[in-house]
Amino acid sequence: MSASTADTALMPTLKLSEDWTPEGQLGLMLGLCEAQMDSAIQESDQSIDTLVRAFTELVETARAVGSLTSNLPAEVKAQLDPSTQNQLAAFSNQMAAAVVAFQFYDKLSQRLGHVRYSLSTLAQFACSRSQMQQPEQWTRLHSTLRRLYRTQEEREVFQVMMEGDGSGFVHASPAPLSAGTNERAAPGEIELF
Amino acid sequence: MSGAHQQTILAVDDSASMRQMVRFTLEGAGYKVVQAADGMEALELARGASVDLVLTDVNMPRMDGIALVRELRNLDSYKFVPMLVLTTESGQETKMRGKQAGATGWIVKPFNPEQLLATISRVL
Secondary structure (H helix, E strand, O other), X not given: OOHHHHHHHHOXXXXXXXXXXXXXXXXXXXXXXXXXXXXXXXXHHHHHHHHHHHHHHHHHXXXXXXXXXXXXXXXXXXXXXHHHHHHHHHHHHHHHXXXXXXXXXXXXHHHHHXXXXXXXXXXXXHOOHHHHOOHHHHHHHHHHHHHHOOOHHHHHHXXXXXXXXXXXXXXXXXXXXXXXXXXXXXXXXXXXO | OOOOOOOEEEEEOOOHHHHHHHHHHHHHOOOEEEEEOOHHHHHHHHHXXXXXXXXXXXXXXXXXXXXXXXXXXXOHHHOOOOEEEEEXXXXXXXXXXXXXXXXXEEEEOOOOHHHHHHHXXXXX
16 A cells, blocks of 8 residues: 555545534634643643753762861862862853743743633634634724733734734744844843832 | 851742752851742742842742732831842833832842842842
8 A cells, every 4th residue: 555545545535514613613723732741841841851850869969078078178179189179160051041931941831831821812802703704803802812912922923913914924934033133042130120 | 148147039930840949048148038939929928027128020820029028018027128020021111010019129030140140239
């Protein structure tokens, strides 16, 4: 059996039941996207939890070693390889960088959660043909999604896609946003009131 | 950290990995850290313990960080306790709501451990 025949054989038959509607199918497809995203987020959450636990243990071990080293008698300390202290200092810097990097995963989860919620909202919206034909209902949907996207990056993407010429955004315009993202990779702003 | 008294920080975030990052950053600097996963749990903890500073996220289930700050400010023992908001949100509107609720400051995630510690020691 050729690959194309196999593909065809694996294709599910579209069941045209009495309550079949294009809106219903669209809602179903959007629900599928949401479920796929949910499954991927849950899977990666488990991995990141394992990674965070391992990192925490590593940090605690390094701190214990650092504490032991600093409490050594001066004559013993003098015999230590000087690079030991340098390595501990370097580890401390790497730990700070890792703390920042871990937080980007948290931010990613939050952003994907917002996309998932958008898909769910859109799926519900798409179920009603009359709703989809009313421009004011679309305006209301836009407002709902705009309120959902609260980080600086999300607001920028929303603005480019919904209020500017978003055509080909994914393929043609990563450069300006990437530059912005690199800038934002620096730790966030702090404001005291 | 000055003095013999070990200062206690209440860290509130619904993300377990974020709480871990905050915990070992603060513990590494000698603070005692108590944790809560949402505003409601934090409020319960704060009522039953003496806390020197609150560090809270905004978007959490049951009770968000801004409501938590507002609730804590209504308690006599938390009128003057520094409360920092640590969030991905950078919008002026939300920030102003935090300020009006009684937050001491606003930190946009991701935090840099050194800068977080410097900010905490500044407000404590």
